Amino acid sequence: MLKIQEIRELIKLIDQSSIDEFKYEQNGEKITMRKQVKGAEGAGQTVVREVPQAAAPQPAPAAPQQAEAPAPQQEAKPEAKSESGEKDSSDREGLHAITSPMVGTFYEAPSPDSPTYVNQGDKVKPDSVVCIVEAMKLMNEIEAEVKGEVVEVLVENGQLVEYGQELFLVKPE
Known part of the structure; x- marks a missing residue:
């Protein structure tokens, strides 16, 4: 606890x-x-x-x-998902969602000057770092968990993410 x-x-x-x-x-x-x-x-x-x-x-x-x-929160969530929801409802089958293991701030790169860890279309391995989620001033590297291709990045750099929120969609190989 x-x-x-x-x-x-x-x-x-x-x-x-x-x-x-x-x-x-x-x-x-x-x-x-x-x-x-x-x-x-x-x-x-x-x-x-x-x-x-x-x-x-x-x-x-x-x-x-x-x-x-x-x-209001429940109304806001479906709207946020609806932007990609239309696409996701037909394309989500067989895709693996990489989710946030905690509440924090999503960062797509190790520093503002560095290139992003992954982009749409990049190949990843289970141990590939795909992003960082900062929580309580700790930088937590998030790994892909599967081998495959990044189909979609679902959040923006600097965005606050919730526990269990989907960050990436990966098409497993």
Whole structure:
């Protein structure tokens, strides 16, 4: 489970981002963070921590908050996917999606002056580094996991990505 300092860092990252809601689950324990707007007072954070023993009581109080906050977020996600969604619905069969293992900032190159790790059409191997996801000031290299050709890059350099968000589509060999 995340330590208190890691949770504090996540709260800071979420406050500085456009993310409205963040969920993290590991070994049956869950953490949910939601931004709430309180009139003219500004934005605040709600942190809900669920553990297996207390999983039943906590979702009930969180349900009204989820009904308010995620509605715009859920509408925004399909729109973002719809740009490539039309293409993906017919072309996704047989493609491997490389996903982000964490919340962070996506970088396509090791530094601003360096060339990108991979571009559309490049061949990759399972151990090929395809990007970096920066989380809590740590640079995490993301590997391709499969041998194949990069069909599509789904995110832009410097974009904030969520846990499980698809970054690349690869056609396996």
